[in-house]
Amino acid sequence: MKKSLVSTLCLFFLICLVAASCAQGSYAQVYDTNDDAGKLTARFINMITDTGDKSGDATILTSPDGKVMLIDAGDPAAAGQVVAALQEMGITHIDFLVASHPHVDHIGGFPAVMQAFEIGQVMTSYIVYPTVYYDAYMAEITAQDLEHVYLSRGDVFAFGDDVTVEVLWPESEIAYYDGYPQSSTQFVNNLSLAMKFTYGESKMLFSGDLYSSAERELVALYGDLLDCDVLKANHHGDSTSSCKPFREAVSPQITVMISDILSDLNTYKKFVKDGSTVYITHYNGNVKVSTIGDGTYQVLAEQAWEFGF
Numbered sequence: 001m002k003k004s005l006v007s008t009l010c011l012f013f014l015i016c017l018v019a020a021s022c023a024q025g026s027y028a029q030v031y032d033t034n035d036d037a038g039k040l041t042a043r044f045i046n047m048i049t050d051t052g053d054k055s056g057d058a059t060i061l062t063s064p065d066g067k068v069m070l071i072d073a074g075d076p077a078a079a080g081q082v083v084a085a086l087q088e089m090g091i092t093h094i095d096f097l098v099a100s101h102p103h104v105d106h107i108g109g110f111p112a113v114m115q116a117f118e119i120g121q122v123m124t125s126y127i128v129y130p131t132v133y134y135d136a137y138m139a140e141i142t143a144q145d146l147e148h149v150y151l152s153r154g155d156v157f158a159f160g161d162d163v164t165v166e167v168l169w170p171e172s173e174i175a176y177y178d179g180y181p182q183s184s185t186q187f188v189n190n191l192s193l194a195m196k197f198t199y200g201e202s203k204m205l206f207s208g209d210l211y212s213s214a215e216r217e218l219v220a221l222y223g224d225l226l227d228c229d230v231l232k233a234n235h236h237g238d239s240t241s242s243c244k245p246f247r248e249a250v251s252p253q254i255t256v257m258i259s260d261i262l263s264d265l266n267t268y269k270k271f272v273k274d275g276s277t278v279y280i281t282h283y284n285g286n287v288k289v290s291t292i293g294d295g296t297y298q299v300l301a302e303q304a305w306e307f308g309f
């Protein structure tokens, strides 16, 4: 009896704790920047296409001193939603425009973003991927004479005065196989940029569409150094990714899946069972995660969706 009372009280406090750290807010509130000073903030854009194509990934990061980074810009059909989100924040200048990897659902929106905003630097890995979408954004870099910075494993750069970004993956040398880019989906996904953001005690990890095979390589290379509080789930939360060794090494408090189509909720369930609080843009809408650098986080999601199981 006493034990069950203790359990009930624990559950009650746990619910209060979760309720205190996650709030529900409108689109305008998610993209309101009035509270951003002094915080590292990630805004995960909920994109929807009416073409049937995957809408892709796009995340806006802002540093405590107001620098702006956009990691990926969605499919071309979702580019308007990325531009709208940035405009809602009052942004006119993007300091770092980062391509995790050159698949259309990540870089398809780049030309539209490059035309709508002033770009400081474009950052990509060294991968060459001859497709119309890759060619389109490379042509836009040339047309605007933008600074193009190539990132690879071991690079470290500053995101404003207070945030350090470590590039964990991939290598600068890309070992293309005969016949590339035929049948290269997994090959290209496995060369996604993996970047760890550190602000004081707070850590966030973004690693594009890595599959489990590349995740295991990261675990072998870095082990517990992958430990982060906030993780953008690889490959939109698909079961190709988020293998157990990677989940254990990262052990995120908060996991966000940017996805408009989920084939199943298996990966979601695995993260929840691991103890992570998981958000899926398709269900939670646009999601904002911010921290003052003390290892605690405030989350604002448009919808308070949570799968019961």
Ligand SMILES: [Zn+2]
Residues within 6 Å of the ligand: 056, 057, 103, 105, 106, 209, 235, 236
């Ligand atoms: Zn993708």
